Amino acid sequence: MTETVPHHEAGVSRALDLLRSANARLVSIFGSTDSGNTDDNRVRRVHYLIDVNGREYRMFTSPVTGPIPSATPITPAAAWYERELHDQYGIACAGHPDPRPLLFHENWPENVHPMIDDTSHVPWIDNDNGGQYRFLKVQGDGVCEVPVGPIHAGIIEPGHFRFSVVGDTVLHLELRHFYTHKGTEKLFENTPLMDGVMIAESVSGDNCFSHAVAYCQAIENAFSISVPPRAQAIRLIGLELERMMAHIADVGALCGDVGFSVPAAYTARLKESLLQASTRFFGTRFWRGIAVPGGLTRDLSSAETGEFGGRVTAAARDFAQMARLILHTSSVQNRFESTGILTAEIARQLAVVGPVARASGIRLDVRRDHPSGRYRNINVDVPQYKYGDVLARARIRIDETAISRNLINETLKELPAGSVLVPVPLSGNAEALSAVESPRGELLYWVRIRDGKITRCHIKSPSFQNWPALPLAMPGNIIADFPLINKSFNLSYSGCDR
């Protein structure tokens, strides 16, 4: 449901009024310039996407001519969205407590906003232009600053963490990300509908199928296309398999971070067995190139469903046994319990989503709250834990792996017959929204299409939403537990930075 308000004061204030109410959760704030009407082109617009009562997405949009009032004082979850809005569109948010640049570092000139300005003249300069990012300074006797990153030990994505510590104890953590910022939303502009899915698959490679399905559903919603039931079912299988692989790998990595290497190696093996099952039955390890607007490029023959299901079941069974062992190991309990607590109150203020929210007592799941495709026909169990520590986040992933296995097996048993692809009109103008529950939480694509091309694609990534919560789980913990706490959130840098 979209409301367009002609005068920006009215539109923005209605969105802010709604955000003040208890039943609203901020989903995203983003800009655009093209309203789908040629005369209006180049007029900047702001969009507020809000989840009302946990069941309905509402969008407010209005043109912008000058600064708009910031939503951050009402809901801190708006802070990064409004910083991004300024970086991309030059829309200032009056009253924002932290208007520092977000997307670009010192190498980018001030006052060049890539979504509205020509960027072809901005050269890459070898060293930065002398600017210095202002980190919050924590001062006092014995306070030390520990800078970590952007390059970390291990095979991980880049990002910067600035710890203020006394001894081993962390007083404050500040993030500086967007090292992998690739201007992805800009790249979507003027992309043909069928090609956009390739960009979506490269937003966060380990969740590429979730991104592909979210993008494809947005296109399908725009043209009111219904995808054949068989394609919906196989999409569900792919989404749940991606979740299983992510959760199994995460639990294993948590064990690796507490020096429990046997389950770490064992779970790595289980994940690989699922990647190889994907290769065997779908010809791709990460389900790239499978989802396209209108359905799927690949089907599963009925002779194969049994064997595929068997492999999924075997991996889930072995994982469940290993998980019991992990949870009953006292050294693991000692490290996981009460480490990195994210309270429900902070999680709510920052509108945290996904397994991190569910481990902090917030029962949100797109599959249940805003179902699409096959999820409309089924009930999804949504587990919840209230402690918000590393253990709760590990337990959520263990429980959800079993739930995903059941969803896959039930779907395989009742796989509808028929084709897996319907044609999509390659012309026309439309706008639409689509949400899926990725392994990291609520993932949302909003697209605007004109003459069969994407003119704007906004990606609300669960990692962008959840990263600001990580620093608030750190104070009082020792710095040596940071890798463990960070892993228990397991957020994507590329998905956040885009």
Add this chain to the structure above:
Amino acid sequence: MIGDAVERSLRSPQVLISVGELLSNAAGSRMPDVQPDLLTGEVARRVVAACPTSALKIDEAAGREYLVLNYGDCIACSRCIAAGSGAFRYAEKVARCGVSKAALVRRWDIQSRTEVVENEPALSQAAEQIRALVGRALNIRQVDAGSCNGCEAEIVALTNPYYDLERFGIHFVASPKHADMLLVTGPVTRNMAAALKNAYDAVPSPKLVVAVGACGCSGGIFGGSHAVVGPVDAVIPVDGYIPGCPPTPSMLLTGIVQVLRPFSSPSRRRWS
């Protein structure tokens, strides 16, 4: 409890993949290969039109037409396979891993339906020096210079019990100062370019750099972005390229070994 875990692990079936099966194996990568006997001018034009990243081109030289496939530009979307009427299929093996940029390119003479085989250009001098120095031990520092993390997922998989990179004496190290090789993924973003240069400078000489994935080789789909500087070799010198989107663990291993292939000295044990 820990005893149970160890026991369970020991009881689980052996999954290690043999070297012979691993090398060049591209299963699941969706990279294309060409059946030259089915290649026609019409098919060539169709696949070139279908390719979203211009990895496929038609070259004309001396009145003959050549189909050119640059693996470094290929994002494995498989549209050429759909459009190629059987002349294109999923590659079972991609041997062009860990090679020079020029060797990422394959050419087929369309009229005679044969591949034009060129000699592979010599590897860099650093590669020769490193091989002589490290023998069977290689320390790699992986640097993500802006990747989507697909390549990272596959590099992490190299350490799982199926691929067990350590059996080759290859380790991932935490500091570039301990490294012989930088394994760099991603299109280099503006925000990572300085950090990548710093990491490169911190690796003691002689050093090797391997660019990984379509983005690392050519910039991939991000090549034209305002936020991206370019492929890895736009920022630091590169000795070998591993194509793929993402390359499979087998392709990664092949590429690393290829760059490091031991001298042909008979006294040295070979990997393959």
